[in-house]
Amino acid sequence: MKQVKNVSEVFHWESQRQKGCYFEARSVVEVIKSDVVIVGSGIAGLRAAIEAARASNSRLEISIVTKVQAMRSHSVSAEGGTAAVLYPELGDSFESHIFDTVKGSDYLADQDAVERFVLAMPSEIYQLEHWGMPWSRREDGRIAQRWFGGYSYPRATFAEDKVGFFEMQTLYDTATKYDSIKFYQEWFATSIVKYQNKFVGVTALDIKKGDFAFFKAKAGIIATGGSGRLYSFATYGYSATPDGMHMAYKAGIPLKDMEFIQFHPSGMVPSGILITEAARGEGGILLNKEGERFMKRYAPEKLELASRDVVSRAIITEIEQGRGFKDEASGLEYVHLDLTGIGEKKIKERLNGIREIALKFRGIDIISEPVPVRPVCHYVMGGIDVNIDGATSIAGLWAAGEAACVSINGANRLGANSTAECLVWGKITGELAARYATEKQHEQTPWEDVMMEEKRIFDGILHGSGSVNPYEIRDNLQREMDANAYVFRTGDGLLHALKRIREMKKQDFRHCEDKSRRYNTNLKDVLEVEGMLEVAEVVLLSALTRTESRGAHARRDYPNRDDKNWLKHTLAFRTEEGPKLDYKPVVITKYQPAERHY
Numbered sequence: 001m002k003q004v005k006n007v008s009e010v011f012h013w014e015s016q017r018q019k020g021c022y023f024e025a026r027s028v029v030e031v032i033k034s035d036v037v038i039v040g041s042g043i044a045g046l047r048a049a050i051e052a053a054r055a056s057n058s059r060l061e062i063s064i065v066t067k068v069q070a071m072r073s074h075s076v077s078a079e080g081g082t083a084a085v086l087y088p089e090l091g092d093s094f095e096s097h098i099f100d101t102v103k104g105s106d107y108l109a110d111q112d113a114v115e116r117f118v119l120a121m122p123s124e125i126y127q128l129e130h131w132g133m134p135w136s137r138r139e140d141g142r143i144a145q146r147w148f149g150g151y152s153y154p155r156a157t158f159a160e161d162k163v164g165f166f167e168m169q170t171l172y173d174t175a176t177k178y179d180s181i182k183f184y185q186e187w188f189a190t191s192i193v194k195y196q197n198k199f200v201g202v203t204a205l206d207i208k209k210g211d212f213a214f215f216k217a218k219a220g221i222i223a224t225g226g227s228g229r230l231y232s233f234a235t236y237g238y239s240a241t242p243d244g245m246h247m248a249y250k251a252g253i254p255l256k257d258m259e260f261i262q263f264h265p266s267g268m269v270p271s272g273i274l275i276t277e278a279a280r281g282e283g284g285i286l287l288n289k290e291g292e293r294f295m296k297r298y299a300p301e302k303l304e305l306a307s308r309d310v311v312s313r314a315i316i317t318e319i320e321q322g323r324g325f326k327d328e329a330s331g332l333e334y335v336h337l338d339l340t341g342i343g344e345k346k347i348k349e350r351l352n353g354i355r356e357i358a359l360k361f362r363g364i365d366i367i368s369e370p371v372p373v374r375p376v377c378h379y380v381m382g383g384i385d386v387n388i389d390g391a392t393s394i395a396g397l398w399a400a401g402e403a404a405c406v407s408i409n410g411a412n413r414l415g416a417n418s419t420a421e422c423l424v425w426g427k428i429t430g431e432l433a434a435r436y437a438t439e440k441q442h443e444q445t446p447w448e449d450v451m452m453e454e455k456r457i458f459d460g461i462l463h464g465s466g467s468v469n470p471y472e473i474r475d476n477l478q479r480e481m482d483a484n485a486y487v488f489r490t491g492d493g494l495l496h497a498l499k500r501i502r503e504m505k506k507q508d509f510r511h512c513e514d515k516s517r518r519y520n521t522n523l524k525d526v527l528e529v530e531g532m533l534e535v536a537e538v539v540l541l542s543a544l545t546r547t548e549s550r551g552a553h554a555r556r557d558y559p560n561r562d563d564k565n566w567l568k569h570t571l572a573f574r575t576e577e578g579p580k581l582d583y584k585p586v587v588i589t590k591y592q593p594a595e596r597h598y
Contacts, residue, residue, distance in 0.1 A: 030213040034061040035437040040223035041066035042075035044401025046171035047426025052434040053178040078164025080278035081156025083416035084121035092153040104150040105410025106551035110587035124423040133170045147281040148415040150307035156416040161353040192251040199396035210517025219433040226402040231377035232478035235274040244403040246531030248384040254571040256405040257382035259543035265311040267376020270330035277415040280304040284339040288323035299598035306598035312375035336370035381409040390429040398429035411551025466508035494544040538572040
């Protein structure tokens, strides 16, 4: 087998298969050694790599394993802002940002984590600026900020409406300056390897060549993003599948609060492409087919700038009561987001990116025409269970960004806190992983686990056989999630979807029509579908079991929040029979749960 760069050893094993078969030729597994391996190359992953390099004075070797080219990570799609308290002297405060976040979470956020997050964010804004981030400016030259939903102050720091792209470019450029950081792009990580509950490394498939390798490391960070492609109507890129969450789940780490899926109020119809919350922050308004600004009925104080769960439910209610429009081609119903009152000059200065998107994908000029929008899957509040440091239950393994659930978002995330969370816990986990790797030696490798994973991929899937089309499984999964785990949910709908997902898991879709090795996207897709099914099962069971409405989890059969029984985090552990649920308390330090008003 042709070796890749930085292979420091190979592992040989005796093949017990019949001589002359295809597999006899593969008698080695490549071992790529480093000190810290980071899976994922979005904002959290890049920030972690930079901090690990800085904390170790570049003495540690750091590998970034990513299934896409780094600058195609979904973080580039973030548009509107990154939240931070920059101007206390002008009326903002740490206390206000903390309370807004806790209130927005419907009191399910861990308040100690929220405080740590808020206090850390201003320095991240200035650090990015020092690395070259082109923040938009006020007339006095200071960094500009704008309103976002659920906030008491305009604290969303922005760079036009391309925040994610510019943050990614800044971080990527900075990371490439460190010789100790090496990128393994278009490598699909498939499993976490541990020995006596200590992290040993990850297995991965080189998509370009079809080679299988073991990334041996002292410490690891999972930063693979969310699982938005469980839904077909989503703002996520097609690569946003729950690979990292699934790896952790298979390794025995619980997934936390997975029933809480955020639906952004303004997904453009019919594509689902995000129309940033900054559009409403700059003055955009929502109108029904009667021309009425309907948010005054649902959030009389904040209107369009209420929290995302409130606005999304309002839009669906308007549609269900017959006050929406209908897209004849797709059948999707929607309302109008009217930006015409913002003015041409301001749109071109601050919202030019979404103007271009609306023109290109819908033929609409937002300067003079409203945009058709409806709630769209946008974020997962849950994720890999970690503590306040981002540490998992496996020693030497951390998780950061949307893949992780530190629990600052609870049942509903406020806009502009996501990119901020990636920065804060990217830095925290990068520093802690570097410190750990400096003090530890490589753990013993359980080669049987590595070999079994190689066999599962090549024998079981690439050269497997089956009668069910894996792409039909994926499409059916997404249809069930769109229909039964959307903005409003019912027990009957969730149970129906859960039964269907469990039926799909049992079907023989684990096979490839394409038997080649190089750029076999068919193999990658099947591996993704496996993870999607298991994580969807967690989402549905967690949602079915939580018999209340809280934040983004709105049950029509249980319309009220129930703090007595459900002020707690859901933990889902993997078993052979499916997820086993457990719970743990929410950390409350100062703010007692209260009814939310916007």
